[in-house]
Amino acid sequence: xxxxxxxxxxxxxxxxxxxxxxxxxxxxxxxxxxxxxxxxxxxxxxxxxxxxxxxxxxxxxxxxxxxxxxxxxxxxxxxxxxxxxxxx
Numbered sequence: 001x002x003x004x005x006x007x008x009x010x011x012x013x014x015x016x017x018x019x020x021x022x023x024x025x026x027x028x029x030x031x032x033x034x035x036x037x038x039x040x041x042x043x044x045x046x047x048x049x050x051x052x053x054x055x056x057x058x059x060x061x062x063x064x065x066x067x068x069x070x071x072x073x074x075x076x077x078x079x080x081x082x083x084x085x086x087x088x
């Protein structure tokens with residue numbers, strides 16, 4: 001399995017709870033979205049594990065909605081954890 005280095009970004013409540021703004025991570029280059037979420041929420045940022053079902057993942061500024069979608073990640077890619085957004 002080939003791994004790539006990616007930049008993990010957090011926002012809003014995720015950033016507050018995890019106390020992480022951005023972090024360099026190593027992840028498989030080919031991975032399903034649900035597997036990536038599992039790595040992020042259970043291994044890399046376990047403090048936000050309870051938020052997994054309400055957060056969306058974005059790769060290179062594009063939302064990934066399909067949990068079964070196979071992501072082809074490259075070195076230097078950007079992975080963002082987006083919490084629920086509320087407006088006012």
